[in-house]
Amino acid sequence: MTTGAVLTIVVALIFDVTNGFHDSANSIATVVSTRVLSPRYAVMWAAAFNFIAFLVFKTAVASTIAKGVVDQDVLTVGVVFAGLSGAIIWNLATYWLGLPSSSSHALVGGIAGAAVARAGFDVLLGDGLRRIGVFIVLSPLIGLALGLILTIFLQWTFHRVKQLDRLNKGFRRGQLLSAAAYSLGHGGNDAQKTMGVILAVLIASGKVAPDGDTPLWVVLSSHTAIAIGTLMGGWRIVKTMGSRITRLQPAGGMAAETGAALTLFYTSHAGIPVSTTHTITGAIVGVGASRRLSAVRWGVAGRVVVAWIVTIPGAGVAAAFTSVLIRAMA
Amino acid sequence: MSQIDRRVPFFVVASLVCVALVPVAEPGLRYVPVATAIVYAVLAVLFFFDWRGRQPPA
Numbered sequence: 001m002t003t004g005a006v007l008t009i010v011v012a013l014i015f016d017v018t019n020g021f022h023d024s025a026n027s028i029a030t031v032v033s034t035r036v037l038s039p040r041y042a043v044m045w046a047a048a049f050n051f052i053a054f055l056v057f058k059t060a061v062a063s064t065i066a067k068g069v070v071d072q073d074v075l076t077v078g079v080v081f082a083g084l085s086g087a088i089i090w091n092l093a094t095y096w097l098g099l100p101s102s103s104s105h106a107l108v109g110g111i112a113g114a115a116v117a118r119a120g121f122d123v124l125l126g127d128g129l130r131r132i133g134v135f136i137v138l139s140p141l142i143g144l145a146l147g148l149i150l151t152i153f154l155q156w157t158f159h160r161v162k163q164l165d166r167l168n169k170g171f172r173r174g175q176l177l178s179a180a181a182y183s184l185g186h187g188g189n190d191a192q193k194t195m196g197v198i199l200a201v202l203i204a205s206g207k208v209a210p211d212g213d214t215p216l217w218v219v220l221s222s223h224t225a226i227a228i229g230t231l232m233g234g235w236r237i238v239k240t241m242g243s244r245i246t247r248l249q250p251a252g253g254m255a256a257e258t259g260a261a262l263t264l265f266y267t268s269h270a271g272i273p274v275s276t277t278h279t280i281t282g283a284i285v286g287v288g289a290s291r292r293l294s295a296v297r298w299g300v301a302g303r304v305v306v307a308w309i310v311t312i313p314g315a316g317v318a319a320a321f322t323s324v325l326i327r328a329m330a
Numbered sequence: 331m332s333q334i335d336r337r338v339p340f341f342v343v344a345s346l347v348c349v350a351l352v353p354v355a356e357p358g359l360r361y362v363p364v365a366t367a368i369v370y371a372v373l374a375v376l377f378f379f380d381w382r383g384r385q386p387p388a
Contacts, residue, residue, distance in 0.1 A: 127356060134355045138363060141344055145369050270359065289337060 005205045008081040013225045016194035020229020026280045030253030031179045036172045046183040051227040053187030059214040060271030065196025068128030070115035080200050083111035086319020101307045102275030106315040113316025117323040139274040140282030146259030147286025154251045171250035178257035185264025186276045191222040252287040259283035335381035345370035
């Protein structure tokens with residue numbers, strides 16, 4: 001394997017670590033704020049389920065990233081590296097701007113932008129991009145509907161129960177399961193995006209046949225990287241956020257995590273890369289909307305919509321510039 | 331009669347967004363936006379009747 005290929009794989013794994021680091025708050029916020037687990041154990045709980053997700057999900061999302069975005073003939077190591085670099089540049093820029101951008105959408109936009117800079121718009125695969133584009137909008141809407149319906153279901157089922165302490169104790173235990181399910185879905189969908197990048201590099205290097213499966217070492221290293229990122233991000237939260245995490249009732253936290261987890265299970269199974277952050281944001285909006293619409297922080301929801309629109313073109317442009325720069329330097 | 335529950339128009343708009351996604355979606359996955367549109371339409375109807383049921387008699 002060439003040095004460029006090895007370097008691209010290392011950068012992809014670093015991207016995976018930053019993904020876990022960035023998203024760990026989503027996985028542990030509700031269990032910590034409702035005091036179900038201490039921050040230390042919550043972080044370990046989430047990282048463990050991020051890792052074991054490889055036992056549950058196949059690699060359909062990885063295949064979509066590696067084979068479903070652009071024509072494989074133009075997917076060279078240089079294009080993958082430029083795409084990855086574009087996604088990282090976009091993530092850093094939006095982090096600085098405070099825009100809730102999706103790493104997944106940035107990755108898709110980056111690979112598409114680098115390939116277009118190399119060989120024009122004809123190399124884009126319409127079916128794959130359409131599938132990803134449709135679910136950019138659908139996944140938060142599905143999460144929202146499930147969060148809302150589960151909250152209403154829990155309210156209706158338990159509204160006659162008088163022993164509220166006992167009921168909350170039950171919901172807190174349930175949150176252990178819902179947090180585990182969400183972390184499983186997060187690990188399943190997000191680690192596979194890195195697997196897709198590494199698979200594209202291996203195909204471009206001739207180490208894997210174009211119709212070949214993802215090697216086991218790629219699966220294990222991607223899940224390990226995201227779990228390490230979750231552990232690192234969690235420690236940052238323990239230090240800086242402490243009890244300042246938004247308060248949620250145990251039933252609401254359980255409904256939001258379960259709604260998001262079900263959405264991620266479905267999309268991972270169907271091979272659709274979605275934003276885990278936007279999905280859980282949708283589910284939390286759904287829980288808030290079960291009370292009244294004014295309970296929802298619409299500013300955050302509006303910023304998510306802006307991020308939908310600008311991320312793929314923005315990361316694509318950043319990757320196209322990187323691709324041109326790499327060719328100029330070569 | 332008080333102002334309508336704002337969740338009703340919200341769910342109607344969400345349902346219409348899902349309907350708009352149906353022709354764009356891959357044929358094999360079209361059932362997802364269709365099912366989501368139906369869920370939002372049902373939620374809009376249920377929340378409308380819930381709001382109407384809470385209005386004092388005229």
